[in-house]
């Protein structure tokens with residue numbers, strides 16, 4: 001097939017494969033903990049990370065990972081301070097991220113920065129360097145989820161009970177927040193900042209409708225996400241559409257289909 | 265006999281409101297203790313301090329082991345749409361024991377099934393937790409508290425929402441665990457008459473204090489009326505069994 005003769009498309013598929021696995025893995029826990037908003041917040045901060053990296057001239061992927069990681073740990077502290085109103089700290093951080101991104105983008109005007117690509121995703125902009133970073137960090141995220149799977153399940157189900165039983169919830173929560181941050185910074189390259197959290201939330205929400213236990217929820221969500229990302233990359237290449245938009249549109253179609261079949 | 269639990273001089277307040285006022289008590293190993301008292305008297309607060317969810321403003325709690333089982337009040341007030349099945353929920357009771365980074369072994373799952381059988385819920389092991397009735401969920405949570413073979417079991421109103429037959433079965437089970445395995449049981453309950461022939465001691469709470477004169481021997485109408493602040497009648501289910 002012609003599509004596989006282009007190096008940039010192969011890079012896009014490799015990056016897509018990793019992103020399509022880590023996003024729903026993280027997304028399941030976010031959705032079930034009612035924290036999906038944090039994905040949105042961090043993606044706005046990621047935009048500021050991209051703008052900042054471009055401005056000071058460092059690799060945007062590395063710059064974004066570092067910036068989002070640092071701000072996520074800040075938000076985690078804010079969230080504890082406003083324990084009962086975590087949406088306040090989230091909203092403040094979202095607006096803060098947007099404002100900062102706007103300022104930094106306007107400062108870096110003139111440098112050829114593809115804002116649309118960062119907002120809605122891009123297939124051509126994935127560099128070999130990105131692939132190395134995405135693969136390395138992606139494997140770490142998958143490994144950590146695998147190793148901490150039962151603890152994350154328990155904390156998600158009942159944080160207090162997990163704490164009493166002796167599970168180190170603060171350490172695991174901090175690690176989890178870091179994984180969310182990394183996943184967002186990585187996924188942004190293909191899906192775009194405005195749609196990364198959709199790839200975390202929608203496949204997980206679809207899986208919820210049909211799963212009979214937690215393991216199935218995770219398996220289905222990854223399956224739906226992989227299908228959406230791969231078919232989305234194909235379609236966006238042949239029809240020349242925004243990859244992020246196409247991927248998310250497909251995942252929503254799958255969600256609707258599952259809901260219609262389930263209702264009958 | 266060494267003590268299982270020692271509470272000394274514990275005071276706890278929410279803001280200005282003192283909930284527990286300088287409470288001291290000891291519970292010996294192998295005791296089966298019931299805590300009774302009116303709504304809002306601080307029973308759950310005391311349990312939460314004993315298991316370590318709440319930190320007292322002053323005073324201290326000492327527990328002889330760290331393997332404890334805990335069934336919180338309204339334990340079924342969780343996200344009813346959570347996609348976990350019954351066996352997954354019960355298995356959570358084993359996670360801390362299994363340890364970080366490890367997976368459950370076959371013998372762990374057998375333990376889960378044995379415990380489900382103990383509470384008569386084995387047939388439901390593959391059901392989503394949210395698809396069970398409130399009483400069935402309560403039995404699953406009891407299994408989760410029991411599955412790690414705790415040396416001390418804290419139960420906050422375990423029989424609420426459980427039907428009469430299962431309630432009796434649960435009390436019999438607790439009695440058996442207490443007698444045969446020597447597990448220390450601390451249970452909050454409002455169903456005073458159902459437990460008088462099972463427990464070894466009763467602790468009465470009211471107004472942030474423990475009533476020292478309240479004991480199994482003088483559990484009578486006058487005592488209870490004073491504790492609950494209204495005339496409690498003794499009739500009906502005394503000496504059912």
Ligand SMILES: Nc1ncnc2c1ncn2[C@@H]1O[C@H](COP(=O)(O)OP(=O)(O)OP(=O)(O)O)[C@@H](O)[C@H]1O
Nearest residue numbers: 278281283301302303304305306307308309310337
């Ligand atoms: N989070 C809270 N903030 C403020 N006050 C609280 C809080 N939780 C409980 N209280 C107060 O503490 C007191 C004791 O509550 P607790 O739950 O220990 O009572 P209880 O004896 O378990 O009652 P019940 O029989 O209804 O379960 C009550 O007066 C209650 O209003």
Ligand SMILES: [Mg+2]
Nearest residue numbers: 307308337420
């Ligand atoms: Mg209570």
